[in-house]
Each structure stands twice: as C-alpha cells, then as structure tokens.
Amino acid sequence: MLAVSEPDSNSSTLEPPATAPVRDLRRVPIHAxxxxxxxWSKEVKRGRTLGVHFAGDPIVLAxxxxxxxxxxxxxxxxxxxPLHAGVVDGESIRCGYHGWTYDCTGRCIDVPYLGRERLPxxxxxxxxxxxYGLIxxxxxxxxxxxxxxxxxxxxVEDKAYKTRRFGREVKCHYSFMHExxxxxxxxxxxxxxxxxxRARSLGRRRGEDWVEVDYTFARMEGKQPVGEALVFGASKKDGDQDHKDVMTVRTGYPYQTLRILSSDGTLVMDLWIVYVPLDAAQRTNRTFGLLSIRRPGIPFALDLAWPLLVWFTERIFKEDRWIVEQEQEAHDKQGADWNHEVFPVINELRDLLRNCGGRTVIPIHKAGGTA
Structure with missing residues (x-):
C-alpha cells in the first residue's frame, strides 16, 4: 500500500500560471x-481610374x-x-503631373523627359x-x-435567383458587423x-477559420408584418406561427453568409457580405453585399415585389448601421470593450476574429483623439 505523505509546511506551493490578457477585439486589424x-465593376469605367482605400492604404483601380x-x-x-488623378493610356496609366507612365504590373515604362533608357x-x-460585378x-x-x-x-449566376447588390459605409470596426x-x-x-x-438557436459549429449557427423563428402574436412575409413567405394564420425554414449564419473569415433553407431543403435566400476597412484605424468599413432570392413558381412575381424588398432591406440595414455605430461610439468613450456577452456563438465568433485577424494592434482611440 502506498503511503500518502503530508505536504511539507516549509515547501513553497506552485502558483497557477498567469492568464494571458485577451486582446481587445476592436483593436485587432483585419488580415490583409x-x-x-x-x-463595384460599374464604378470603374473603361479608360478611367478610381481611387480607393484598404485599411488606410491608397490604391488606384484602372x-x-x-x-x-x-x-x-x-x-x-x-x-x-495620387495616380487616380492621372490618365489611362491604352493598357497603362500616366501620372497627371509629369506624365510618368506605369503598366499594369506597376513598372515605370516611360518618363517623357528621360526617355526609356534611364527609367526609375x-x-x-x-x-x-x-x-460577380465586383473588383x-x-x-x-x-x-x-x-x-x-x-x-x-x-x-449570383443562377437564373433561378434574382440578386440585389448593396453596400454602404459604416462607421465602426468590422467586428461589430460580424456580431x-x-x-x-x-x-x-x-x-x-x-x-x-423570436429566434431560436438550433446549434452551432466551429472550425479553424469559421463558425456558424442555425436558427428557426416563431411569430409570437399579431398580424404578420410585410417584412416577415418577404423573408419567410405569407403565413396562413395569425397567432403563434413557427417557421420550419432554417437560417444558417456563417463567418468564414473574412466573409459572412446568411442562407435560408425551406423545409424541403430548397435554398430560398443566399446572402454573401464582407466588411472592408477603409481607414488606418479600421473604424470605418465599406460593406459589399450580394443578396440572392429564389424566384417563386409564379412568373414575374419576384420582379413585381422587388421594389418592396429593396425598401424593406434598406430599412433593416439602416437600423443595423445605427446600432453598430452606437456600439463603436461607446467603445471610443470607454477606451476599451466593456460589454458582457452571454451568447456562446458570439463569444466563439470573437475568438475566431481575434485568431484570424492581423497580429499588429490598432492604437487605442478615445472620443476627441487618439491615445
């Protein structure tokens, strides 16, 4: 029988390892x-340029x-x-100041007053x-x-679906949009x-660079609103109305999707969306979204309802934009992330965005300046 010795009162006990501090997600840059x-493709006309930004870096599209x-x-x-103030010359771009010319690889191919022998x-x-209509x-x-x-x-390319392209600038860190x-x-x-x-979570799954969650919805009471009918179809009765359709929301870094499958497995809604940081502080993003809706059996029914669908989605996006900008404003005033999240899939999403994001740190920003 093994004897169990009493601990030596003079011996030191090991302290538990210190917990590494969790990075403030709102200071994690998107991974480049x-x-x-x-x-959008339509923004860059033939023979023209467009100046854009990615996380503060100026880029010209030509x-x-x-x-x-x-x-x-x-x-x-x-x-x-800026080269976007220049001129497209055939398959190259010519700076509008002294006429230095660059081909599509960025190589300088002509300086008018130097000739082609001493090119910088x-x-x-x-x-x-x-x-998909995007650059x-x-x-x-x-x-x-x-x-x-x-x-x-x-x-987007399937004629069985009608696709809406949408996007806006939103004044918040991209992580608020994912959440x-x-x-x-x-x-x-x-x-x-x-x-x-009322949403009900059916379960969640996670991989190395993705996390997703399934939902069903129930209408608790009252007449069915137009917005609900557009998303889930018209219900046949009022009162407690369960929708057997399953909505799956997935962040597959850095993109996000929302798909609705009907009870027979048909994909009835397919949303793809991404949030592109514009400034170096990554506190303003440009959203690019493609929303595809399956055409019903009645010819032209979706085309007739399309203006109403656009109106509805714009109102939803306006409310979402307002609320995430409020979150960003609170973060700025506090100088840190003070919120207390209790939904497990959001905590998993935050871990994913931290792990997949860039390794540098965005400086702390407080209302009125940068610390």
Missing part, C-alpha cells in the same frame, strides 16, 4: 492576406482600353501625387480579379494570392419591420 472587393482592370499603389513614385523604379501592384484586390502578400480562394457564389449578423437575438431592434419575431 485575403481577397477583398474594393469597388480599367484599360481593352477593358481589363488592374490595381496599383495610388502614389506616383516621383512626387507621391515603379510602384507596387496588387493582384486583381473581377467577378477584388489582394492587399496582403502577393505570393499568397493564388492559394487563397476567391468566394464561390453560384446563386450583428451572427446574433439573431437582436430582432427586437427590427420590431417595426419584423413584428414580434
């Missing part, structure tokens, strides 16, 4: 090594005379003036792709661009559009 849309879009650092190597260095180029740019390590997948959005869409418990915010809807 992914494809991000920086403009559509050549052949129709190809390319992306360069939006600074001429000569005097650092060029400017940075970015991998660029055009898909995607890879702002990170260009060597990784080929191995990082672009989004696959079959509903807002993932947490369907905030339907009370949309009570004027959606009525007394």
């Amino acid at each position: 090594d992914h494809w991000y849309p920086l403009a 559509r050549s005379e052949s129709g190809t879009v390319f992306a360069l650092e939006d600074r001429c190597a000569h005097r650092q003036v 260095n060029g400017v940075r180029s970015y991998p660029c792709r055009e898909m 995607f740019v890879f702002p990170g390590d260009a060597a990784l661009a080929e191995e990082r997948p672009l989004p696959d959005l079959p509903s 807002n869409l993932m947490d369907m418990n905030h339907q009370f915010l949309h009570r004027r559009q959606m009525g007394q809807m």
Whole structure:
C-alpha cells in the first residue's frame, strides 16, 4: 500500500500560471492576406481610374482600353501625387503631373523627359480579379494570392435567383458587423419591420477559420408584418406561427453568409457580405453585399415585389448601421470593450476574429483623439 505523505509546511506551493490578457477585439486589424472587393465593376469605367482605400492604404483601380482592370499603389513614385488623378493610356496609366507612365504590373515604362533608357523604379501592384460585378484586390502578400480562394457564389449566376447588390459605409470596426449578423437575438431592434419575431438557436459549429449557427423563428402574436412575409413567405394564420425554414449564419473569415433553407431543403435566400476597412484605424468599413432570392413558381412575381424588398432591406440595414455605430461610439468613450456577452456563438465568433485577424494592434482611440 502506498503511503500518502503530508505536504511539507516549509515547501513553497506552485502558483497557477498567469492568464494571458485577451486582446481587445476592436483593436485587432483585419488580415490583409485575403481577397477583398474594393469597388463595384460599374464604378470603374473603361479608360478611367478610381481611387480607393484598404485599411488606410491608397490604391488606384484602372480599367484599360481593352477593358481589363488592374490595381496599383495610388502614389506616383516621383512626387507621391495620387495616380487616380492621372490618365489611362491604352493598357497603362500616366501620372497627371509629369506624365510618368506605369503598366499594369506597376513598372515605370516611360518618363517623357528621360526617355526609356534611364527609367526609375515603379510602384507596387496588387493582384486583381473581377467577378460577380465586383473588383477584388489582394492587399496582403502577393505570393499568397493564388492559394487563397476567391468566394464561390453560384446563386449570383443562377437564373433561378434574382440578386440585389448593396453596400454602404459604416462607421465602426468590422467586428461589430460580424456580431450583428451572427446574433439573431437582436430582432427586437427590427420590431417595426419584423413584428414580434423570436429566434431560436438550433446549434452551432466551429472550425479553424469559421463558425456558424442555425436558427428557426416563431411569430409570437399579431398580424404578420410585410417584412416577415418577404423573408419567410405569407403565413396562413395569425397567432403563434413557427417557421420550419432554417437560417444558417456563417463567418468564414473574412466573409459572412446568411442562407435560408425551406423545409424541403430548397435554398430560398443566399446572402454573401464582407466588411472592408477603409481607414488606418479600421473604424470605418465599406460593406459589399450580394443578396440572392429564389424566384417563386409564379412568373414575374419576384420582379413585381422587388421594389418592396429593396425598401424593406434598406430599412433593416439602416437600423443595423445605427446600432453598430452606437456600439463603436461607446467603445471610443470607454477606451476599451466593456460589454458582457452571454451568447456562446458570439463569444466563439470573437475568438475566431481575434485568431484570424492581423497580429499588429490598432492604437487605442478615445472620443476627441487618439491615445
């Protein structure tokens, strides 16, 4: 029989390891090594330029005379003036100041008063792709661009669906946007559009770079609002109305999706959305969204209802934008994240965004200045 010795009163006991501080998510920059849309295709006309930003970095998008879009650092190597103020010249762009010319790779190919024998260095180029009516740019390590997948959005190209393209600038850190869409418990915010809807979580799942949650919804009482009918279809009775459709919200870093499957497994709604930081502090983002709705069996029914659907989604987005900007304002005044989250999937989402985000730290910002 083994004897159990009493602890030596003179021996020191081991202290538990110190818990590493949790990074303030609102100071975690988005990771640049992914494809991000920086403009809609229609914003960049043939033979024209467009100046955009990614997390404070100026980028010029240019559509050549052949129709190809390319992306360069939006600074001429000569005097650092913006190239978007220049001129597209065939398949290149010419600075509007001294006429220095750059091809689509950023290489300087002409300086009018030097000739072509003594050409200076060029400017940075970015991998660029055009898909789904969006211009995607890879702002990170260009060597990784080929191995990082672009989004696959079959509903956008499927004639069985009608797609709405939408987007706005929102004055908040991108993480607030992810949380807002993932947490369907905030339907009370949309009570004027959606009525007394109650979300019920069916379960959640998580992988290395993704997290998702399933919901069903019930209408508790009263007449069915127009917004609910647009999303879930018209109900046949008032009162407690359960929707057997399943909504799945997923953050697959850095993108987010919301899909609704009917009881027979048909995909009736397919939303893809991404939040692109514009400024260096990453406290303003430009949202790009593609919302695809399956056409019903009645010809042209969705086309006739489309203006109402646009009106409804704009009202929902307006309320969401207002509330996340209020969250950002509270964070600025407090100088830290004081909220107390109790919904497990949101805590998992926050861990995911911290782990997948950039490794640097955005400086603390307080109302009235930067500390």
